[in-house]
Amino acid sequence: NEGALWGGRFESGPAAAMAALSKSTHFDWVLAPYDVRASQAHAKILHGAGLLTDADLATMLDGLERLAADVASGAFAPAESDEDVHGALERALIERVGPEVGGRLRAGRSRNDQVATLFRMWLRDAARRIADGVLDVADAIAGQAAAHPDAIMPGKTHLQAAQPVLLAHHLLAHAHPLLRDVDRLRDFDKRAAVSPYGSGALAGSSLGLDPDAIAADLGFDSAANNSIDATSSRDFAAEAAFVFAQIAVDLSRMAEEVILWSTPEFGYVTLADAWSTGSSIMPQKKNPDVSELTRGKAGRLIGNLTGLLATLKAQPLAYNRDLQEDKEPVFDSVAQLELLLPAIAGLIATLTFHTDRMAELAPAGFTLATDIAEWMVRQGVPFRVAHEAAGACVRVAEGRGVGLDELTDDELVAIDPALTSRVREVLTVQGSVASRNARGGTAGVRVVEQLDGVREVVQDL
Numbered sequence: 388n389e390g391a392l393w394g395g396r397f398e399s400g401p402a403a404a405m406a407a408l409s410k411s412t413h414f415d416w417v418l419a420p421y422d423v424r425a426s427q428a429h430a431k432i433l434h435g436a437g438l439l440t441d442a443d444l445a446t447m448l449d450g451l452e453r454l455a456a457d458v459a460s461g462a463f464a465p466a467e468s469d470e471d472v473h474g475a476l477e478r479a480l481i482e483r484v485g486p487e488v489g490g491r492l493r494a495g496r497s498r499n500d501q502v503a504t505l506f507r508m509w510l511r512d513a514a515r516r517i518a519d520g521v522l523d524v525a526d527a528i529a530g531q532a533a534a535h536p537d538a539i540m541p542g543k544t545h546l547q548a549a550q551p552v553l554l555a556h557h558l559l560a561h562a563h564p565l566l567r568d569v570d571r572l573r574d575f576d577k578r579a580a581v582s583p584y585g586s587g588a589l590a591g592s593s594l595g596l597d598p599d600a601i602a603a604d605l606g607f608d609s610a611a612n613n614s615i616d617a618t619s620s621r622d623f624a625a626e627a628a629f630v631f632a633q634i635a636v637d638l639s640r641m642a643e644e645v646i647l648w649s650t651p652e653f654g655y656v657t658l659a660d661a662w663s664t665g666s667s668i669m670p671q672k673k674n675p676d677v678s679e680l681t682r683g684k685a686g687r688l689i690g691n692l693t694g695l696l697a698t699l700k701a702q703p704l705a706y707n708r709d710l711q712e713d714k715e716p717v718f719d720s721v722a723q724l725e726l727l728l729p730a731i732a733g734l735i736a737t738l739t740f741h742t743d744r745m746a747e748l749a750p751a752g753f754t755l756a757t758d759i760a761e762w763m764v765r766q767g768v769p770f771r772v773a774h775e776a777a778g779a780c781v782r783v784a785e786g787r788g789v790g791l792d793e794l795t796d797d798e799l800v801a802i803d804p805a806l807t808s809r810v811r812e813v814l815t816v817q818g819s820v821a822s823r824n825a826r827g828g829t830a831g832v833r834v835v836e837q838l839d840g841v842r843e844v845v846q847d848l
C-alpha cells in the first residue's frame with residue numbers, strides 16, 4: 388500500500404474490517420492545512436540539524452507549498468487507501484517531490500506528537516472563532532438593553548413573581564456569563580499554547596532537533612517539558628469541550644426564556660419572521676425553533692464533553708489509539724456552535740419586546756411586598772416585624788382582590804402603626820426599581836453603568 392506509514396515488519400496488509408476501523412481521514416482531514424504547515428516547520432528543523440541538504444530543503448518546501456495549495460483547492464483529497472491525514476499527506480508529498488526527498492520528512496517525528504500538536508493548533512484557532520461568535524451574541528444582548536433603558540418587567544425566582552426589575556438588567560444578566568466564557572477561552576489558550584512537536588512517539592527525539600524553534604514557528608508559547616505527557620494528555624481538548632458545553636448551556640438558558648416569553652401566556656416578545664418557523668399543519672404557528680435547537684444542542688455538547696472524559700479516564704501512559712476518539716466530539720461541538728451563535732445573535736437582535744405588557748405584569752403577584760418591608764426598616768422597624776407586617780398587607784390585599792397600592796390608609800395603620808401613607812412612595816414599580824441603587828442593582832443608573840461595562844468588554848476583546 389503506497390500511502391501506508393508502516394508495513395516493514397508485516398507480511399500481509401490489514402484486513403478490510405481492520406482498515407475500516409482504523410481509518411480517520413473522514414474527520415481528521417480538517418487538520419490537513421495544519422499538518423502541512425507543521426511539516427514546513429519540521430523540514431526547516433531537519434535542515435538546521437544537518438539532516439537535509441539545502442537543495443533537498445528547497446525541493447521539499449516547494450513540494451509542501453504546492454501541496455498546501457492543492458489541499459486548499461481540493462485538488463488533493465485523501466484516497467480510500469489512506470489511513471489518516473498524516474499518511475495521506477506524506478503520500479501526496481512523495482507524489483510531488485519523489486521518495487528520495489519526500490521520504491526524509493518523517494525523521495524524528497511520530498504521528499503521536501504530530502496529531503497532538505495539530506489538534507492544539509486547530510483548537511486554538513477554533514476557540515478564537517467561537518469567542519468572536521459569543522461576543523456577537525453579547526453585543527446583540529447589549530443592543531437590546533440599550534434600546535430599552537426604562538422598561539420594567541416582572542423579575543422572578545422559582546419562576547414565581549418576585550420583584551420588578553429593569554428589562555435591560557435582566558438581559559445583561561445573560562451577557563455576563565458569555566463574557567466569562569470568552570475569558571475562559573482565552574485562559575484555555577494559555578495552556579493550549581504548548582507544543583508537543585519533537586516529543587516523537589513518547590520518548591523525545593534523538594536527532595538533535597529543536598522543539599523550541601518549531602514551537603515558535605507554529606505560534607506556540609513554548610515546547611512541552613515532558614514528551615510522555617505531551618503525546619498522551621488531552622486535558623486541553625477536554626477543557627475546550629467544557630467551555631464549549633458551558634457556552635451552549637448559557638445560550639440554552641437564554642433560549643428557554645425566549646421560548647417562555649414568546650407564548651401568549653407571557654406575551655413579552657414577538658419573534659422576527661426571519662428567526663422563527665411555521666407549522667406544516669397549523670397555519671397560525673410561529674415557532675421558536677432557534678431557541679429549541681439551542682436547548683437541544685446544549686444536550687449534545689454536554690454529551691461531547693462527557694464522552695471525551697470517559698475516553699480519557701483509564702488510559703495508561705503514553706499514547707493509545709483510544710486517543711483517535713478525541714477529535715470528533717470536539718470538532719462537533721465547534722461545528723454546532725458555529726451554526727448556533729449567529730442564529731442566536733440574529734434572534735436576540737430582532738426580538739420585539741412588548742414593554743407595556745411587561746410593565747403591567749411587573750407588580751402582579753404582590754412584587755412590591757419587599758419594598759414595604761424595607762421602607763419600614765428605613766423608618767426604624769426591625770426587619771422581622773416589617774416582614775410580618777408586609778406579609779399581612781399581602782394577606783389583606785389578596786383577600787380583597789386588590790393590589791398593595793390599593794390598600795387604604797386605615798387598612799395600612801391597622802396592620803402596623805408605622806405604616807403611614809408615606810409608604811406609598813415605594814408602592815410603584817418605578818419607585819421600587821429606582822430604590823435598588825447599590826452596585827449591581829436594578830436601578831437605572833446602575834444598569835447604565837453595567838451596560839457601559841459590558842460594551843467596553845465586548846469592544847475590547
Ligand code: ARG
Nearest residue numbers: 411471498499502706710711
Ligand atoms: N490518527 C491517530 C490519532 O488521531 C494518530 C495516529 C497514531 N497512530 C498510531 N498508531 N500511533 O490519534
